[in-house]
Amino acid sequence: MDGLDHTHRDLLRLHRGAAHHLHDPRDQIPRDPRVGSLRIETTRGDRLFITLLGSAFINIAWLGIVGDHQPYAMLVCLAYASAVFRWV
DSSP states (O other), X not given: OTTXXXXXXXXXXXXXXXXXXXXXXXXXXXXXXXXXXXXXXXXXXXXXHHHHHHHHHHHHHHHHHTOSOHHHHHHHHHHHHHHHHHHO
């Protein structure tokens, strides 16, 4: 570090401090499971999996029933995802 000027030293110090701040366990978002309408404990990861699986079935059913206008299925999937993350 002897060859670095003050600007580089300050940037290196700032980088080390920012990296340390990102890995601080006190700053993590709590991921406590909650019980929703399914009456089972679900985490955010569980709700994401349920959303992705349900969205796949919505898109397959949309293709079988409607067959066209797939962007409208995305709107249905967004409504489904918001409902899952809110109430499940």
